Amino acid sequence: MVVAKSWTMVRHFEGAPKLEDFKLIENELPSLKDGELLLESEFLSVDPYMRPYSKLRLKDGDVMMGSQVARVIESKNPDFPVGGYFVAYAGWTTHFISDGKGLRALPSNWPENLPKSLALGVLGMPGMTAYIGLLEICKPKHGEVVLVNCAAGAVGSVVGQIAKIKGCKAVGSAGSDDKIAYLKEIGFDEAFNYKTVSSLEEALKQASPEGYDCYFENVGGTYADTALQQMKNFGRIAVCGAISMYNDSVPQTGPFIQPYLLFKQLRMEGFLVSSWEDKPQHQEGQKQLLEWVVEGKLKYHEHVTNGFENMPAGFIGMLKGENIGKAVIKV
Amino acid sequence: MVVAKSWTMVRHFEGAPKLEDFKLIENELPSLKDGELLLESEFLSVDPYMRPYSKLRLKDGDVMMGSQVARVIESKNPDFPVGGYFVAYAGWTTHFISDGKGLRALPSNWPENLPKSLALGVLGMPGMTAYIGLLEICKPKHGEVVLVNCAAGAVGSVVGQIAKIKGCKAVGSAGSDDKIAYLKEIGFDEAFNYKTVSSLEEALKQASPEGYDCYFENVGGTYADTALQQMKNFGRIAVCGAISMYNDSVPQTGPFIQPYLLFKQLRMEGFLVSSWEDKPQHQEGQKQLLEWVVEGKLKYHEHVTNGFENMPAGFIGMLKGENIGKAVIKV
Numbered sequence: 001m002v003v004a005k006s007w008t009m010v011r012h013f014e015g016a017p018k019l020e021d022f023k024l025i026e027n028e029l030p031s032l033k034d035g036e037l038l039l040e041s042e043f044l045s046v047d048p049y050m051r052p053y054s055k056l057r058l059k060d061g062d063v064m065m066g067s068q069v070a071r072v073i074e075s076k077n078p079d080f081p082v083g084g085y086f087v088a089y090a091g092w093t094t095h096f097i098s099d100g101k102g103l104r105a106l107p108s109n110w111p112e113n114l115p116k117s118l119a120l121g122v123l124g125m126p127g128m129t130a131y132i133g134l135l136e137i138c139k140p141k142h143g144e145v146v147l148v149n150c151a152a153g154a155v156g157s158v159v160g161q162i163a164k165i166k167g168c169k170a171v172g173s174a175g176s177d178d179k180i181a182y183l184k185e186i187g188f189d190e191a192f193n194y195k196t197v198s199s200l201e202e203a204l205k206q207a208s209p210e211g212y213d214c215y216f217e218n219v220g221g222t223y224a225d226t227a228l229q230q231m232k233n234f235g236r237i238a239v240c241g242a243i244s245m246y247n248d249s250v251p252q253t254g255p256f257i258q259p260y261l262l263f264k265q266l267r268m269e270g271f272l273v274s275s276w277e278d279k280p281q282h283q284e285g286q287k288q289l290l291e292w293v294v295e296g297k298l299k300y301h302e303h304v305t306n307g308f309e310n311m312p313a314g315f316i317g318m319l320k321g322e323n324i325g326k327a328v329i330k331v
Numbered sequence: 332m333v334v335a336k337s338w339t340m341v342r343h344f345e346g347a348p349k350l351e352d353f354k355l356i357e358n359e360l361p362s363l364k365d366g367e368l369l370l371e372s373e374f375l376s377v378d379p380y381m382r383p384y385s386k387l388r389l390k391d392g393d394v395m396m397g398s399q400v401a402r403v404i405e406s407k408n409p410d411f412p413v414g415g416y417f418v419a420y421a422g423w424t425t426h427f428i429s430d431g432k433g434l435r436a437l438p439s440n441w442p443e444n445l446p447k448s449l450a451l452g453v454l455g456m457p458g459m460t461a462y463i464g465l466l467e468i469c470k471p472k473h474g475e476v477v478l479v480n481c482a483a484g485a486v487g488s489v490v491g492q493i494a495k496i497k498g499c500k501a502v503g504s505a506g507s508d509d510k511i512a513y514l515k516e517i518g519f520d521e522a523f524n525y526k527t528v529s530s531l532e533e534a535l536k537q538a539s540p541e542g543y544d545c546y547f548e549n550v551g552g553t554y555a556d557t558a559l560q561q562m563k564n565f566g567r568i569a570v571c572g573a574i575s576m577y578n579d580s581v582p583q584t585g586p587f588i589q590p591y592l593l594f595k596q597l598r599m600e601g602f603l604v605s606s607w608e609d610k611p612q613h614q615e616g617q618k619q620l621l622e623w624v625v626e627g628k629l630k631y632h633e634h635v636t637n638g639f640e641n642m643p644a645g646f647i648g649m650l651k652g653e654n655i656g657k658a659v660i661k662v
Contacts (some may be wrong), residue, residue, distance in 0.1 A: 052594070220589035242589040251590075255582040258551035258573040261601030263383070268599045270592030 002029045002038060004095040006063045007311055009054055015247050017051065017319065022064070022312040029097055032076045039070035039086065039103075041094050043117040044308070044329040046315040047126065047154070048218075051246040064092040064315075067125065069106075069116045087119050094308055094331055107290060114293070115302070121154050121326030122300040123289055129240060129273040130158035131285040133216055135166075136276070137238035137269050142167035144213035147204070147230075149223060151191065152179035154326035155240060158289075159216045160188045161298050168214070171207045173200075175321050182324050186299045194223070204230045214238075220245045221252050228260045237268040243319070301325030333360045333369060335426035337394045338642055340385055346578050348382065348650065353395070353643040360428055363407045370401035370417065370434075372425050375639070375660040376451040377646040378485070379549075382577040395423040395646075398456065400437075400447045418450050425639055425662055438621060445624070446633070452485050452657030453631040454620055460571060460604040461489035462616040464547055466497075467607070468569035468600050473498035475544035478535070478561075480554060482522065483510035485657035486571060489620075490547045491519045492629050499545070502538045504531075506652050513655050517630045525554070535561045545569075551576045552583050559591045568599040574650070632656030 003026050010023045032038060045067045054065060072084045077100055080086075086103040090096040106119055114123075121127060133155075140146050146163040150156045151172025160170040164187045172183045173194040183191035190207035197203040204212075204227060211232040217224055220242030228237070245252055261268060276282045292298035303323035305314030308331045318327035334357050341354045363369060376398045384396060403415045408431055411417075417434040421427040437450055445454075452458060464486075471477050477494040481487045482503025491501040495518045503514045504525040514522035521538035528534040535543075535558060542563040548555055551573030559568070576583055592599060607613045623629035634654035636645030639662045649658035 052590075056594070217589065221587055224587065224589060239589050239592045242587075242593060245587065245590060251586040253584045254587055255584055256552055256555065256573075256576065257588060258548065258555060258570050258601070259383075259576060259582075261570045261599060262573060262603075263387070263601070265601050265603055265606060267601075268592060270589070270594070270596050270598075272593075272596055275596060 002095050003027065004029050004093050005308060006094070007092040008061055009058055009064050011060045012055060012058075013051065013247070014249060017312075017316055019312055019316065024309065029095060032074060032097065035077050035099055036097050037072050037077050037080045037100065038074040038095065038097055039088060039090070040073045041068040041070045041090070041096075041308075041331050042085075043120055044068040044092060044311060044331065045120040045125075046311065046318045046327045046329060048241055048243050048246065048319065050315065051243075051319060065089075066092050067120060069119050070096070085116055085119075087124060092311055107286065109290070111294060117302060117304075117326075117328045117330070118293070118300060120328055121302060122158055122293060122298060123286070125273060126154035126326060127158050127289045128276075128282060128285050130155045130162060130216075131289060132273050132276050132281065133238040133240045133271055134159050134162050134214070135285075136281055137271050138214035138216060138236045140166060140168045140214045143169075145169045145171060145208045145210065145232075146214040146216065147171045147173075147208070147212045147227060148216040148218070149173045149194070149227070150218035150241070150243060150321075151188065152182050152324050153218065153321075154323075156216070156218060157183070157186060157301070157325055158298065161186055163214075164188075165292065165297055169208065171204075171212070173203070179324055182301065200226045201230070211235075216240060217242070219243055222254055225254045225257070228257055228266070231260070231264055231266055233264050235264060235266045237266060239268060239270040246319075303327045305329050307331070333426050334358065335360050335424050336639060337425070338423040339392055340389055340395050342391045343386060343389075344382065344578075345580060348643075348647055350643055350647065355640065360426060363405060363428065366408050366430055367428050368403050368408050368411045368431065369405040369426065369428055370419060370421070371404045372399040372401045372421070372427075372639075372662050373416075374448040374451055375399040375423060375642060375662065376456075377642065377649045377658050377660060378457065379572055379574050379577065379650065381646065382574075382650060396420075397423050398451060400450050401427070416447055416450075418455060423642055438617065440621070442625060448633060448635075448657075448659045448661070449624070449631060451659055452633060453489055453624060453629060454617070456604060457485035457657060458489050458620045459607075459613060459616050461486045461493060461547075462620060463604050463607050463612065464569040464571045464602055465490050465493050465545070466616075467612055468602050469545035469547060469567045471497060471499045471545045474500075476500045476502060476539045476541065476563075477545040477547065478502045478539070478543045478558060479547040479549070480504045480525070480558070481549035481572070481574060481652075482519065483513050483655050484549065484652075485654075487547070487549060488514070488517060488632070488656055489629065492517055494545075495519075496623065496628055500539065502535075502543070504534070510655055513632065531557045532561070542566075547571060548573070550574055553585055556585045556588070559588055559597070562591070562595055562597055564595050566595060566597045568597060570599060570601040577650075634658045636660050638662070
């Protein structure tokens with residue numbers, strides 16, 4: 001008999017999520033039926049999308065949404081033998097029963113020396129978000145200038161590195177000097193701390209006086225308003241996130257952006273990587289990311305919070321930007 | 332010796348252009364040199380773009396920008412014999428000398444019974460703007476729902492009709508009941524007067540309860556804010572104009588749109604038809620529009636202001652939305 005611990009969202013977040021918005025519950029799991037398997041989470045992911053999507057998808061008291069790398073610890077399904085590792089979307093829980101649907105196996109050529117947690121980061125959803133958003137939405141050409149914000153995060157750090165691999169100039173902004181040092185270490189051409197520069201506009205101009213061809217958008221709000229004005233003609237903006245706006249109960253306002261789009265002929269597109277999962281680009285991307293990581297062309301960093309009991313704190317810290325690279329919870 | 336009359340912009344417009352912002356001047360034109368030709372404007376175009384672009388491109392006292400259908404009345408260039416008709420971008424002027432560069436001949440298969448002024452409207456820049464913006468930016472599929480505002484204008488009226496030709500549902504809004512009657516006459520499935528509906532949101536929902544796949548944007552501002560919320564997932568927005576914002580000295584503000592783009596995976600793109608002039612789609616479009624007009628599939632209406640002396644009034648009236656279809660000045 002296995003007891004699953006899970007974190008529920010007690011009530012919908014108002015403003016920034018707080019520790020008291022979460023509650024740890026325990027559930028005794030039933031015995032497996034034929035075709036079922038029992039999995040144990042080893043690493044769980046905390047990601048910015050959970051803030052807006054909990055509002056759209058969850059009701060008060062539901063287990064928080066999310067994914068994990070989990071190991072099969074008992075199985076009545078011959079397709080999923082004990083010991084296998086899978087990425088699942090089972091929410092914030094230590095153990096769960098599955099019929100195998102929706103489980104994604106780690107690639108068969110996964111190198112022994114790579115942490116399996118990378119399947120939640122550079123080799124998982126965030127890495128693929130960077131890959132698809134940059135290459136399929138922004139479509140940068142060799143020699144172009146790519147801007148990414150939240151650049152030291154799980155997605156942004158991959159965006160900048162892929163930009164470099166593709167022969168672009170990578171400019172990133174982040175919110176601490178440690179993060180800026182990290183960005184320079186992993187090859188960004190220009191990086192600045194948006195919290196300490198005297199003017200975002202000036203910082204953007206200094207980093208690329210000619211402007212920007214591609215803008216990988218994770219922040220939204222007034223940052224975006226300033227950045228959009230620095231785009232070159234025919235620039236492309238991939239809207240991946242809007243983390244500065246997720247905690248708003250009243251939407252932030254600013255100048256309407258139609259004139260920016262119109263007079264510079266910009267293309268701005270929102271995307272969700274999940275919509276690309278069945279497309280060939282996604283499969284190619286997964287192969288490519290693993291290859292780049294193995295070759296050392298794509299570096300990664302993980303910000304690990306130890307202990308399932310600390311998962312809400314890890315989530316809250318990630319939303320505040322405490323992490324460099326991918327924030328994960330090690331059970 | 333020919334005297335050219337021209338309208339200058341005395342000073343940059345503040346708010347809505349006023350009659351006193353324009354001044355009529357006269358210039359004696361010199362004799363032609365070899366290779367030159369003298370043209371006389373028969374029809375001149377007034378278009379919304381002149382409001383924002385005069386700010387970007389002109390200085391106080393310059394002749395207003397714009398295009399005309401003009402006839403060669405004297406020629407020292409064998410490639411441009413007397414009597415030929417051309418579309419030129421010579422500004423608001425009755426006569427001008429050209430070396431032939433930049434003149435665009437009317438198509439050789441132009442039917443005798445079609446007014447040559449259509450080369451400034453449905454068969455000119457506005458028609459091509461509708462064609463490119465709808466088919467190349469929005470890319471509607473058969474059965475999809477297309478929204479266009481300023482729908483009774485030179486561009487919008489063509490957008491809705493092409494949408495119908497392509498098997499879409501066409502929804503249009505405009506600012507008078509006469510315009511709405513016109514929209515129904517030319518085949519829009521749904522049309523409403525945005526000035527008299529009690530709620531734009533409700534009117535949009537009623538016209539298409541399922542939402543919109545394509546949105547051809549001419550207005551911007553709060554209209555756009557409401558319309559963007561009615562888009563379906565994977566909707567496409569062609570930003571062609573933002574007429575509600577052109578007279579602002581302080582930019583209008585509203586909610587940032589990143590969340591709309593992100594959660595519905597919308598694509599929003601500003602475009603200028605002039606950037607398409609060298610592309611094969613432009614040539615195809617010009618052939619196609621003429622064919623549709625000749626076949627009666629594409630209807631047009633012109634709002635003609637008589638007299639070059641009334642051109643500023645015609646421009647001001649067009650910006651106020653007094654026209655149904657294309658506003659032109661007949662010299």
